[in-house]
Amino acid sequence: xxxxxxxxxxxxxxxxxxxxxxxxxxxxxxxxxxxxxxxxxxxxxxxxxxxxxxxxxxxxxxxxxxxxxxxxxxxxxxxxxxxxxxxxxxxxxxxxxxxxxxxxxxxxxxxxxxxxxxxxxxxxxxxxxxxxxxxxxxxxxxxxxxxxxxxxxxxxxxxxxxxxxxxxxxxxxxxxxxxxxxxxxxxxxxxxxxxxxxxxxxxxxxxxxxxxxxxxxxxxxxxxxxxxxxxxxxxxxxxxxxxxxxxxxxxxxxxxxxxxxxxxxxxxxxxxxxxxxxxxxxxxxxxxxxxxxxxxxxxxxxxxxxxxxxxxxxxxxxxx
Numbered sequence: 001x002x003x004x005x006x007x008x009x010x011x012x013x014x015x016x017x018x019x020x021x022x023x024x025x026x027x028x029x030x031x032x033x034x035x036x037x038x039x040x041x042x043x044x045x046x047x048x049x050x051x052x053x054x055x056x057x058x059x060x061x062x063x064x065x066x067x068x069x070x071x072x073x074x075x076x077x078x079x080x081x082x083x084x085x086x087x088x089x090x091x092x093x094x095x096x097x098x099x100x101x102x103x104x105x106x107x108x109x110x111x112x113x114x115x116x117x118x119x120x121x122x123x124x125x126x127x128x129x130x131x132x133x134x135x136x137x138x139x140x141x142x143x144x145x146x147x148x149x150x151x152x153x154x155x156x157x158x159x160x161x162x163x164x165x166x167x168x169x170x171x172x173x174x175x176x177x178x179x180x181x182x183x184x185x186x187x188x189x190x191x192x193x194x195x196x197x198x199x200x201x202x203x204x205x206x207x208x209x210x211x212x213x214x215x216x217x218x219x220x221x222x223x224x225x226x227x228x229x230x231x232x233x234x235x236x237x238x239x240x241x242x243x244x245x246x247x248x249x250x251x252x253x254x255x256x257x258x259x260x261x262x263x264x265x266x267x268x269x270x271x272x273x274x275x276x277x278x279x280x281x282x283x284x285x286x287x288x289x290x291x292x293x294x295x296x297x298x299x300x301x302x303x304x305x306x307x308x309x310x311x312x313x314x315x316x317x318x319x320x
Contacts, residue, residue, distance in 0.1 A: 033241040034204075034211030035162050035173060037113040037138045038064070038197050042093035043081045044313040048282025048301035049249025050263025052233040054220035055181065055192035060097040061315065063109045063144050066179035066194040066218070067156030070105045070146035073097045079317035086309045090114045103149075107158070109142040120167075134167035144177065152183040160197070162213075166205070175199030175213055188224035193217075215240040229253035242267070249280075259284040261301070271306035279304045282313075295319040 043061030046053035053065050058072035060079045076098045083091040095109040115136040119128040144158030155178075162173040179194035197213045204210040220235035231251045238244050249263030261282040271277035282301035289296060296318050303311040 030242055032212070033214040034171065034201060035138065035140075035164060035197075035213055037091070037111070038140065038160075038162075038175075039214050039216070039239075040083070040085065040091060040113070041313070042083070042091065042109075042111050043079070044282055044299035044301040044315040045261070045284060047303055047311075047313050048261035048263060048280050048284075048299070049233055049251060050247040050265040050278070050280050052220060052235040052247040052249040052263060054179070054194055054218045054235050055190045055222040055233060057181065057190065057222075060095040060107060060109075060317065061093070063095055063097075063107045063142055063158065064111065064140075064177070064196070066181065066192050067107065067144040067158045067177055068146050068154045068179035068181040068194070069192065070097055070107045070144060070156060071103070071148045071154035071181065073099060073105045073107075073146075075099060075319055077317060077319050079315060081313060081315040084312045085113075086305060086311060088116055090116070103147050105146045107142070107144040107146065109140075109144075111140040111142070113138045136166045138162070138164045152185075154181040155179070156181075160199070164205075169205050170203075171201060171205050171211075172203050173199060173201040173213060188226060190222045192221070193219045212240070229255075237267075257286040259286075268305055271308065275306035276304050277306035293320075 041047045041051055042064060045059065046061060046065060053062055056062055057069050059069065060077045062069045079095045081093040085091050091113040093109065093111050097105055097107045100106050117133045117135055119133050120131040121128040125131060141161045142158055144156055146154060146156035148154045158177040160175040162175060164171045175197045176199055177194060177196045179192065181190060181192045183190055196216045198215055199213055201210040217238040218235055220233065222231055222233045224231045229252060234248045236244060236246045245267040247263060247265040249261065252260045254260055263280045265278040268278040280301055280303040282299060284297060284299040286295060286297045299315045301313040305311065
């Protein structure tokens with residue numbers, strides 16, 4: 001029996017690597033979808049793992065990665081994250097998860113991104129002298145339900161209400177996610193899959209054009225080594241606006257509630273090689289507060305985008 005499952009696991013990872021290796025050619029659909037902020041990770045822990053998080057368990061920040069993973073949450077969890085993104089773009093996330101039944105978990109998330117202030121210009125006034133500036137931002141409100149169907153299978157689904165605004169113009173859309181998380185009879189192994197951002201733009205910036213949403217199908221795994229405090233994760237992504245790409249990561253438990261993380265995302269492989277594009281690093285700390293009995297966790301992640309710049313994320317969560 002063990003030999004059979006070993007063959008299945010080897011076939012799974014071999015197929016995963018083979019598909020990942022096909023992500024080589026330029027894709028004509030790059031940049032042709034709207035609401036691109038949905039492709040930006042919201043929390044530090046998944047970012048430090050290169051985005052390989054579809055087979056994780058019990059983290060409220062995975063509400064936008066695989067809603068099925070919320071089924072492992074116990075009690076209530078409140079999480080907040082801040083991202084100092086490229087080009088002075090700022091992003092924030094607030095998430096809440098609560099077990100509402102013996103096998104069901106409710107998740108709510110708010111993801112906000114601010115592109116900052118821009119100077120208004122015209123053909124006759126290219127410097128914008130005397131013209132008022134304008135702002136641009138986007139928002140996603142997410143609701144999800146996850147349920148443990150059997151002891152080794154969880155399913156989840158969610159809906160998103162999306163809003164985008166540039167100066168006095170705006171656009172809104174509606175999308176849904178689904179996911180599964182499966183525990184095969186192999187110690188330490190989990191397999192996950194999800195489909196994200198499937199829906200429609202109700203009102204575009206122009207009445208003549210309605211952009212499509214950045215749909216992504218994800219397949220991944222996580223494996224906790226038997227004799228080492230290390231979890232290895234890997235995802236393969238199939239977006240509708242780019243070639244397939246993969247991400248891998250590892251989370252090492254140092255002890256005393258401290259974690260070290262490292263990851264790689266192949267989406268950025270074409271950037272300057274000497275600047276380690278796609279590499280991410282991070283750390284995390286957990287501790288129990290004696291005063292209120294809550295479990296707290298703080299995480300930090302650094303991601304390199306080579307010549308494009310660097311991204312810093314910090315997250316704080318509490319379980320009660």
